[in-house]
Amino acid sequence: MPSTLHRCPNCFHQTLLESRVGRQAVMQCDGCLGVWFEDGALNQAIAHKHDNISVYDHEQSLGKRIGVGGRLCRRCDVNMERFYMLEQYEVEVDCCPDCDGVWLDQPEVELALKSPQLNSALATLSKQLTWRSMVFQFLTGMPVEYNLKPHRTPWVTYAMMAICISLFVAGQLNGQWENTLYLYLGLHSDAPTQWQVGQLLSHQFMHGSWLHLAGNMYFLWVVGDNIEDVLGHWRYLGVYLGAGVLAALAELVFFDNAQGPLLLVGASGAIAALFGLYMMWFRRASLTVMILVLQFKVAPHWYFLVWSLTNIVGMIMGESNVAYMAHLGGFLAGILVGWLLYPWVLRNNPLLNWLSQPEVKLRRTKYIS
Ligand SMILES: [Zn+2]
Numbered sequence: 588m589p590s591t592l593h594r595c596p597n598c599f600h601q602t603l604l605e606s607r608v609g610r611q612a613v614m615q616c617d618g619c620l621g622v623w624f625e626d627g628a629l630n631q632a633i634a635h636k637h638d639n640i641s642v643y644d645h646e647q648s649l650g651k652r653i654g655v656g657g658r659l660c661r662r663c664d665v666n667m668e669r670f671y672m673l674e675q676y677e678v679e680v681d682c683c684p685d686c687d688g689v690w691l692d693q694p695e696v697e698l699a700l701k702s703p704q705l706n707s708a709l710a711t712l713s714k715q716l717t718w719r720s721m722v723f724q725f726l727t728g729m730p731v732e733y734n735l736k737p738h739r740t741p742w743v744t745y746a747m748m749a750i751c752i753s754l755f756v757a758g759q760l761n762g763q764w765e766n767t768l769y770l771y772l773g774l775h776s777d778a779p780t781q782w783q784v785g786q787l788l789s790h791q792f793m794h795g796s797w798l799h800l801a802g803n804m805y806f807l808w809v810v811g812d813n814i815e816d817v818l819g820h821w822r823y824l825g826v827y828l829g830a831g832v833l834a835a836l837a838e839l840v841f842f843d844n845a846q847g848p849l850l851l852v853g854a855s856g857a858i859a860a861l862f863g864l865y866m867m868w869f870r871r872a873s874l875t876v877m878i879l880v881l882q883f884k885v886a887p888h889w890y891f892l893v894w895s896l897t898n899i900v901g902m903i904m905g906e907s908n909v910a911y912m913a914h915l916g917g918f919l920a921g922i923l924v925g926w927l928l929y930p931w932v933l934r935n936n937p938l939l940n941w942l943s944q945p946e947v948k949l950r951r952t953k954y955i956s
């Protein structure tokens with residue numbers, strides 16, 4: 588029993604005192620506050636914390652063995668072995684090879700208790716590509732997303748998509764309606780100012796073609812759910828519509844009126860702002876790119892870097908029909924807002940905060956089942 592272990596493997600001269608982690612009896616150092624778990628005690632503590640886990644074998648799910656460390660098990664008088672806490676999480680923990688006790692420094696205790704959640708988050712993020720995702724991207728040219736599953740249902744994202752799709756379908760059904768919808772809801776550079784105020788919002792729900800609609804809706808669905816999850820429904824709605832207004836203003840300001848009046852439609856500007864937010868907040872997510880028939884998972888910043896370069900090139904080439912300034916303006920606004928809110932986002936999302944740590948070594952191609 589713990590009575591034979593009365594010294595701390597870490598600071599060594601302190602006395603270990605009986606303590607509790609959840610309902611689990613442990614020994615804690617009153618100096619460095621590190622915790623000693625007897626054989627099996629860590630598993631018990633983790634199982635208690637997660638009521639849906641009856642048996643959790645921490646020894647089984649530890650990460651790579653690093654080797655023999657410098658700390659002694661004070662009971663067995665042998666050097667403890669160091670392991671990474673998880674497969675892709677390079678925080679080191681000490682295990683005694685003789686008595687199977689585990690020593691955790693104080694900051695590691697909370698993380699060890701959360702390790703099933705952390706492990707499943709890492710498994711989700713590092714899932715391997717499937718042939719289905721390759722076929723999908725090959726046929727559509729659209730990226731496949733690997734990210735955490737949102738906790739809240741993204742009602743606002745769904746509502747935006749429903750409005751965009753309904754308006755487009757309505758226009759397709761009746762040519763007269765189509766003209767009226769574009770006239771009133773599209774953003775016209777030559778419309779009276781009081782109309783333009785409303786059109787700054789309404790144009791975001793109008794689209795020019797099936798392809799335009801499908802591309803925007805796919806990206807809105809891919810990035811919108813996670814951002815809505817982080818921001819909450821109402822803040823997300825405000826950020827989304829506000830960004831769409833800003834993006835349209837960027838297009839209006841830089842538009843050359845000599846080309847004739849501008850008619851701007853589409854959710855692209857608002858969605859480009861979501862790209863900026865996504866890039867800032869979901870650094871461990873992946874989007875896929877395809878080169879010929881080879882598919883790769885890349886970090887969002889690489890994906891959106893290439894995306895913004897294609898916009899810059901398009902703008903320089905002067906290709907018409909695409910609102911490059913709205914895309915770039917929305918994207919930059921998203922990056923700025925994403926950067927400003929980043930500390931708030933980390934405070935309110937423990938999992939994102941944890942994933943932002945440098946000890947997390949995500950391997951994007953690693954398969955964990
Ligand atoms: Zn100590």
Ligand SMILES: [Zn+2]
Nearest residue numbers: 660663683686
């Ligand atoms: Zn031991």
